[in-house]
Amino acid sequence: MQLSDTTEEADFRRRLREWLGKTLPELPAAPDPSDWPGRRAFDTAWQRRLFDAGYAGIHWPVDAGGRGATPSEHLIFLEETELAGAPYVGANFVGLLHAGPTIATEGTPEQRARFLPPVLRGEEIWCQGFSEPGAGSDLAALRTRAVRDGDAYVVTGSKIWTSHAEVADWCELLVRTDPDAPKHRGITWLAMPMDAPGVTVRPLKTLAGTTEFAELFLDEVRIPVANRLGAENDGWRVTMVTLSFERGTAFASETVACQREVRELARVARANGAWEDLELRRELATLAAEFAALWRLVQWNVSEAAANGVPGAGGSVFKLRFSEARQRLYDVAARVVGGEALLEGAWSAQRLQGLSYTIAAGTSQIQRNIVAQRILGLPRGR
């Protein structure tokens, strides 16, 4: 068991730190969250800088244009960029972390050449059209229909929870091509141009008052068959292979951020007297222990993934504990700042946003089902 950097890792960390120290002061101010074109411009400009410095697609294979970094180096990248206050992946998220890796694994040479370079260079933004109003946790129940018509699919249906849809160029879309097959076997993966006729984007206002997501309405949208990844009706498998790209680094930056927020809250508490409240002080101490342990769990999962190719059981355990600890952090924050918690501000925004963490990317209940059935081997109920 070794927690320290190897010589190569220390070198990678030092060079990255130098580059961040030089580059971050040159960045323009971050745009207002409601300014979507501004956000796109900011996020893609950051991606372009990463590309020029050789940090784009850090975990992508070299033959897909990535850096081919080890999982440990990827983790160092996430840790150092967070510590330095670098921009988040933002609008580049789906392209870099989901659609891109899927195309890199399942795409034809032509598809890889067409779609991957613009993602790495920050020229094209992707969004994800998976969930539907009737297909959430049960994603394979999706009903958006695609009917073959010559060299195109004609797609009709609706999608929901689509982040960055307002500014995306492409959508990785799951559609039903065989309504008679068992639900996992009638699904196909398509790359849909967002400017195709029949695509309507309706922003969805969240309880935090922001429009982080959108609904997509698809009315007889024609998508070339050439945009299909993998075989017809093989879309479920195509989508799931991307999970094998997960190297235990999910939520790594956020874990670093939460450790910083606990320290920040302790500072606030010392300044406003909340620190004298024994219960609050101990809540903060407990959170400090939990986030420290969660960071160690990230390091453990990444090390296991580096050795075995998959992060193992750790992913669901981490997601379960992390999302609940993070919600508790913002509830404790509300008690530390008192009445400020009822006013709009940084902590109340975090608290509201945090309500999604036990729902998004697999609800805590689904995570518990996964842990119980796949890790502990408990039987499925009738």
Add this chain to the structure above:
Amino acid sequence: MEFRLTEDQHSLQRALRQVVTDRQPSWQELTEVGLFQLRVPEPEGGLGLGLPEAVLAFEEAGRAVLAGPLVGTEVAAAVLGLDGRAEVVRVPARGPVLVPELPTLDHVLLLHPDDSLAVLPAAAVDAAPAAAVDPDRPLWRLDGTPPPGERTPETRRVAADATLLTAALQVGLASRTVAEAVAYARTREQFGQPIGAFQAVQHLCADMLARAELARVAVYAAAVSGDEVEIAGAKLLADDAAVHGARDCLQVHGGMGFTWEARVHRLLKRAWAWEQAGADRERCLESLATRL
């Protein structure tokens, strides 16, 4: 960074699991496999290993819910170079000073709240037997004022190592509670199916595992870093995993869990005892708060 077990550490874990879990070993056997000599330097007859290996060994001891003065004997040998059976006893903030298994001990390592340490010959300790809740861990109540101790760098190490090794015992115990709960939930049938097929039971078990796994990596990492505050955090999580795990294990066992013969109560009673051993919850929390 390679934060995973090395091949040697895997072998050590497998070997110990065979000795410790598969049959309840005697104290003599534990001594012979080197449980207490793991960290003693090779020239002095030990195995010359480190805190991570000691933690792996104590995790197995915890999984087997072994009795006896495990932590004190190891720490006395590794940190103080003392042979013989020993136990680390903390003078608590409230309540009596309790010494487990006093008549079997050679040394009592008495730790005061300021981490000053009094190394006492067990025979000279004035104490009376007390009726203990844990049937496998008899207790003696110290009479009079605890004798004062000294503070040296070694005494801080005694305190930190005892806390970490106790946390390792709790991690093993927590994993045991998960295994026992899952085994019972798979076989016990109600309403025509194993109770483990009900999501209410599944989610209880999933949370048990999540607590145990987080505590495990926290304890491993604290063993690698040796940092006192990281050790405090690991003990806090390990205590929660063990105590909460034993409670949930009892719940999964239903009415049987409330019986003496089902033995689930022994897991809980030991988790309660180890929760107070090493640094207790209050001490861990204050240690963590100091660093914030």
